[in-house]
Amino acid sequence: MTGLTPGEAATEAARAVASVAASERLRVVSTLIRLTGDWDLAEDCVQDALARALAVWPERGIPDNPGAWLSTVARNLAVDAIRKADADRRAARRHAVETSIESEGEEEPTMPTDAIDDDRLRLIFTCCHPALALESRVALTLRTVLGLSVAETAHVFLVSEPSMQKRLVRARAKIRGAGIPYRVPPAHLLPERTAGVLAVLYLLFTEGYSSGSGTDLVRPALAEEAIRLTRLVATLMPGQPEVLGLLALELFQHSRAATRLDGAGDLVLLEDQDRARWDAAAIAEGIGMLAQAERTLEPLATPPGPYLLQARIAAEHATAPTAAATDFARIAELYAVLGRIAPSPVVDLNRAIAVALSQGPDAGLALLDALDARLAEYHLQHATRADLLRRRGSDRDALPHYRRALELAPSDAERRFLQGRIDAVAARLDHRERGN
DSSP states (O other): OTTOOHHHHHHHHHHHHHHHHHHHHHHHHHHHHHHHOOHHHHHHHHHHHHHHHHHHHHHHOOOSOHHHHHHHHHHHHHHHHHHHSOHHHHHHHHHHHHHHHHHHTTSOOOOOSSGGGOHHHHHHHHHTOTTSOHHHHHHHIIIIISOOOHHHHHHHHTOOHHHHHHHHHHHHHHHHHTTOOSSOOOGGGSHHHHHHHHHHHHHHHHHTTSOSSBSOSOOHHHHHHHHHHHHHHHHHSTTOHHHHHHHHHHHHHHTTGGGSBOTTSOBOOGGGSOGGGSOHHHHHHHHHHHHHHHHHHGGGTOOOOHHHHHHHHHHHHHHOSSSTTSOHHHHHHHHHHHHHHSOOHHHHHHHHHHHHHHHOHHHHHHHHTTTTTTTTTOHHHHHHHHHHHHHHTOHHHHHHHHHHHHHHOOBHHHHHHHHHHHHHHHHHHHHHHHHO
8 A cells, every 4th residue: 555654554454354344244245155055155255355355455455346356356265165175066056156256257246126136135034034943043143144253143142152153053054954045035925034034134233333342333334234125125025014113213323323423433422412413314214214104004903013113212312403302201101112012121221211311310220220130241231320320420339330331341432432431430529539
């Protein structure tokens, strides 16, 4: 890279690799799975291509089209691997991959316009096939769709890495052995997969705004990919309230993308974000989608589902002119309903926050008392308790909870934010003591 020191070139290349991994990994993996039929090979080739980029780009420069580079290198690696395997057994797969490379060359593959032909959606529907056990569906989703490592996936399930590796191998073997098709199913089979697919899409979306570890708390490319795929599901299943609700929820949350971090990459709380910089077009589209979902719900005479309820909550935040004007009493009511139809300690935590902001810190702290055991290792539970104690004026009681949240926080941005709060509270306590 011209004009950069080797260290600067390596840093720039690492950033570019992280960006292309977030935006293109799912596309390349899903396409390789379709072409080769080999899940392990597809994942290994993409990981090897990313590793090669880290080694090559600092010296040769970042390519003009990093996504096309990743796709071509990964496919070439797949061809090489297949050539080394049993020629008779894999001849058809080798021909499919080589033909694809020859026809596409270095150019970025054209985005399919038909949802049925979208490899990423194929992959998600395959991961959510009802023939797979629920834990296998979740594990495949985390590993193959979200790109978590085997170790990270094992951590989610609280099992060892070798155990998770065996579980993933069994799940892929089940797909091959049971002849589970790699496709978006026909219309009459869509309903039985809807809940699982929507859960995967929301996982993909939230991973874009709550990275499990490392330096990148916010990765908008993942959120944008989830929105794109949710739109495709909406075209496959028109008039489904939960699909429309999820799309509205994603649009509302994504509208704040530009304000979640400041110029230094530090976390900015919702109450402190510059609402003038929120994406008004995304909010308007979310309002439209939510209204459409509400209209489709009325003739069904059924209660709203979890995504529609969450979209209503997100709409309250997105349409409030200021943080102080937000109707937190209404939000608390919606969380209470959500907690009844989709019980979760995280939902209860969010309700406690809304209650605190509408009725005062003590009311929220009372609700938190019932959550400690269930969320003992969740950093936001400790951060919430610390914040409510701070708002109540109990700085000394807040400090140990801020420190515990800091120990558990998974990302650098969150750790910097919490350290800033600890420093501010400690300084305020020191000032008071000196004043006395």
